[in-house]
Amino acid sequence: MPRMTMIEAIRSAMDVAMGRDDNVVVFGEDVGYFGGVFRCTQGLQQKYGRSRCFDAPISELGIVGAAVGMASYGLKPCIEIQFADYVYPAYDQIVSEAARLRYRSNGEFTCPIVIRMPTGGGIFGGQTHSQSPEALFTHVSGLKVVVPSNPLDAKGLLIASIEDPDPVIFLEPKRLYNGPFDGHHDRPVTAWSKHDLGEVPEGHYTVPLGKAEIRRPGSAVTVLAYGTMVYVAQAAAEETGIDAEVIDLRTLLPLDLETIVASVKKTRRCVVVHEATLTSGFGAELVSLVQENCFYHLEAPVARVAGWDTPYPHAQEWDYFPGPKRVGEALIETMEA
Amino acid sequence: MTDNPSPLKFHVPEPEVRPGGTPDFSNVPIPKAGSVDRPPVDVDPRTIRDLAYSIIRVLNREGDAVGPWAGTLTDEEQLEGLRHMMTLRTFDARMQMAQRQGKTSFYMQHMGEEAVSCAFRKALNKGDMNFPTYRQAGLLIAGGYPMVDMMNQIYSNEKDPLKGRQLPIMYSAKEHGFFSISGNLTTQYIQAVGWAMASAIKGDTKIAVGWVGDGATAESDFHAALVFASTYRAPVVLNVVNNQWAISTFQGIARGGSGTFAARGLGFGIPALRVDGNDYLAVHAVAKWAAERARSNLGPTLVEYVTYRVGAHSTSDDPSAYRPKTESDAWPLGDPVIRLKNHLIRRGLWSDDRHKQTEAEILETVIAAQKEAESHGTLHAGGKPSTRDMFEGVYAEMPAHLRRQRQKAGV
Numbered sequence: 001m002p003r004m005t006m007i008e009a010i011r012s013a014m015d016v017a018m019g020r021d022d023n024v025v026v027f028g029e030d031v032g033y034f035g036g037v038f039r040c041t042q043g044l045q046q047k048y049g050r051s052r053c054f055d056a057p058i059s060e061l062g063i064v065g066a067a068v069g070m071a072s073y074g075l076k077p078c079i080e081i082q083f084a085d086y087v088y089p090a091y092d093q094i095v096s097e098a099a100r101l102r103y104r105s106n107g108e109f110t111c112p113i114v115i116r117m118p119t120g121g122g123i124f125g126g127q128t129h130s131q132s133p134e135a136l137f138t139h140v141s142g143l144k145v146v147v148p149s150n151p152l153d154a155k156g157l158l159i160a161s162i163e164d165p166d167p168v169i170f171l172e173p174k175r176l177y178n179g180p181f182d183g184h185h186d187r188p189v190t191a192w193s194k195h196d197l198g199e200v201p202e203g204h205y206t207v208p209l210g211k212a213e214i215r216r217p218g219s220a221v222t223v224l225a226y227g228t229m230v231y232v233a234q235a236a237a238e239e240t241g242i243d244a245e246v247i248d249l250r251t252l253l254p255l256d257l258e259t260i261v262a263s264v265k266k267t268r269r270c271v272v273v274h275e276a277t278l279t280s281g282f283g284a285e286l287v288s289l290v291q292e293n294c295f296y297h298l299e300a301p302v303a304r305v306a307g308w309d310t311p312y313p314h315a316q317e318w319d320y321f322p323g324p325k326r327v328g329e330a331l332i333e334t335m336e337a
Numbered sequence: 338m339t340d341n342p343s344p345l346k347f348h349v350p351e352p353e354v355r356p357g358g359t360p361d362f363s364n365v366p367i368p369k370a371g372s373v374d375r376p377p378v379d380v381d382p383r384t385i386r387d388l389a390y391s392i393i394r395v396l397n398r399e400g401d402a403v404g405p406w407a408g409t410l411t412d413e414e415q416l417e418g419l420r421h422m423m424t425l426r427t428f429d430a431r432m433q434m435a436q437r438q439g440k441t442s443f444y445m446q447h448m449g450e451e452a453v454s455c456a457f458r459k460a461l462n463k464g465d466m467n468f469p470t471y472r473q474a475g476l477l478i479a480g481g482y483p484m485v486d487m488m489n490q491i492y493s494n495e496k497d498p499l500k501g502r503q504l505p506i507m508y509s510a511k512e513h514g515f516f517s518i519s520g521n522l523t524t525q526y527i528q529a530v531g532w533a534m535a536s537a538i539k540g541d542t543k544i545a546v547g548w549v550g551d552g553a554t555a556e557s558d559f560h561a562a563l564v565f566a567s568t569y570r571a572p573v574v575l576n577v578v579n580n581q582w583a584i585s586t587f588q589g590i591a592r593g594g595s596g597t598f599a600a601r602g603l604g605f606g607i608p609a610l611r612v613d614g615n616d617y618l619a620v621h622a623v624a625k626w627a628a629e630r631a632r633s634n635l636g637p638t639l640v641e642y643v644t645y646r647v648g649a650h651s652t653s654d655d656p657s658a659y660r661p662k663t664e665s666d667a668w669p670l671g672d673p674v675i676r677l678k679n680h681l682i683r684r685g686l687w688s689d690d691r692h693k694q695t696e697a698e699i700l701e702t703v704i705a706a707q708k709e710a711e712s713h714g715t716l717h718a719g720g721k722p723s724t725r726d727m728f729e730g731v732y733a734e735m736p737a738h739l740r741r742q743r744q745k746a747g748v
Contacts (some may be wrong), residue, residue, distance in 0.1 A: 067527075106500050
């Protein structure tokens with residue numbers, strides 16, 4: 001089986017989807033001739049022509065707004081926002097239009113679009129190239145929110161998202177594009193070519209939305225994570241010697257509550273980890289659900305490890321990033337509680 | 338460096354007249370009907386920049402149709418157009434009253450602007466798609482959409498095609514080329530461009546139409562729409578209905594230093610026309626010109642309809658608080674229904690008696706539709722959409738968390 005980086009897997013997903021369905025179109029800033037600043041769309045314009053893959057003006061609201069119109073016509077746009085940090089001008093189009101169209105028109109018009117965007121930090125991108133805005137989308141009824149953590153999932157989830165009849169926010173942890181980064185920024189990252197999850201089938205397959213995956217089975221404590229934090233959590237478990245069960249949520253909305261509840265009822269402890277800022281983050285929702293569903297099984301308060309409630313800093317990136325040390329401390333505290 | 342800089346002055350535009358003053362439109366230049374050239378549709382946009390500052394008019398003061406833009410409609414079509422405008426006006430009056438009677442929460446009428454959407458609709462083909470605002474119901478009336486379905490939506494009753502989920506008059510009628518109205522302003526303008534791009538991508542023959550009011554042109558979506566339409570030469574007609582008032586804010590606040598709203602198109606290389614929005618024949622002629630451009634792969638056209646919002650913005654608005662009560666009487670472009678009526682009478686195709694008789698017939702038809710709609714309920718009485726309907730349609734398939742919430746709601 002071929003080995004792919006996450007970038008190659010995402011590109012392969014769009015290639016497969018475009019090859020199977022003429023209605024799939026791909027556009028965004030720099031995605032056409034050049035193939036995207038992260039090269040996720042490289043070669044698609046050459047292969048499918050300028051009317052299927054093209055460059056867009058620097059207008060995120062224009063990109064999303066045009067995609068909403070295209071989707072209402074019957075196309076399936078898979079669009080790129082160059083960085084998740086740039087999506088805010090398009091927020092009205094996403095919240096008031098893409099997410100609401102099916103409901104308000106009673107299904108006359110629908111919006112099967114995928115909005116891909118690189119998310120998260122760890123690349124010295126400062127406050128405008130590092131944010132994790134997933135909670136701004138999980139709060140919106142009508143959207144689906146996906147965060148893959150590896151090439152195999154990224155391709156299957158992206159194809160599933162493109163084939164989904166509703167709008168999907170597809171957040172790509174950019175620090176994982178080339179390898180499973182575990183938060184140890186002072187060490188070289190393993191390449192996906194040397195990792196099992198870098199083995200990606202060439203053709204069509206899907207990973208269903210709304211299904212979590214247990215990445216590290218364990219019995220002592222459940223760690224709920226997604227994106228880059230999946231590897232940080234695994235590293236923290238190894239380094240503390242705590243037998244944590246690490247769940248990769250993969251889809252935040254709709255959420256795989258069953259897998260979460262079954263695990264927490266088994267381990268009786270839970271730590272929630274994300275890179276996004278703490279207050280009103282998606283972790284708050286997870287903690288609520290865990291206590292609503294598992295309260296009488298819990299041996300300890302549910303802990304949260306997240307980005308500090310500051311803008312994403314530049315020079316202090318590794319003081320900000322919730323790395324294995326901070327996650328490890330939370331694991332120990334939760335075990336000792 | 339200047340040694341003695343003078344203090345900077347902050348400028349806030351104000352309309353000429355406020356309540357208590359005498360309405361004055363002397364600063365609105367009205368060119369004579371028939372005086373504006375009609376260029377070929379494949380004209381180089383750079384050579385018709387003056388059209389963005391003039392007003393294309395067909396019906397003159399005497400009621401004659403004159404000039405190069407006249408003659409796009411047959412007698413029968415003109416008579417039908419008059420009937421559509423009269424129907425919309427009667428429909429509005431009845432629904433306005435129904436709102437006052439508590440049968441619905443909200444209504445928005447078209448008084449004075451009937452020609453714009455009614456005439457525009459007649460320039461479109463089946464399959465073309467409008468992305469309307471809340472003041473283009475003439476697209477539905479003139480397109481043959483059943484009035485009773487409009488009323489069912491307004492009443493949010495058990496037959497509401499939108500299941501009670503959307504504010505009154507935010508219709509959706511795909512088969513009639515009428516995109517779901519959002520309620521947020523200008524969002525649909527760029528969507529119209531996207532729809533048109535899709536039609537071109539697929540090699541289709543359908544065109545799209547974007548609609549926006551004068552005030553909402555200030556939204557960034559307007560700029561995005563013009564950029565995308567210009568860049569991809571989208572088969573779209575971009576309409577700006579300038580009815581002079583954005584709720585209480587006069588059009589000068591959105592227009593700023595630009596001469597006209599049409600002129601916004603010039604920097605994008607988009608042909609820009611201004612038309613007398615109270616002149617059914619002129620609106621149709623310009624709509625036809627712009628639609629033909631779109632259909633011929635010549636790209637977008639920006640059209641500004643110069644009109645006047647005679648009524649309140651909505652049932653929640655009272656214009657006497659911000660403009661003279663008699664301002665609409667002073668509006669120099671007159672009333673669209675009366676102008677077309679006079680034209681048809683002058684040509685011997687119509688009479689005052691037939692007009693009165695038709696008014697009575699229309700009223701009867703509208704009342705009959707209203708009775709039927711009310712038999713299916715009004716907002717606070719009779720049949721209404723179910724609580725179950727509230728949970729449906731958020732997604733194609735209901736996810737588990739919504740199923741749990743629906744159970745909790747006891748449905």
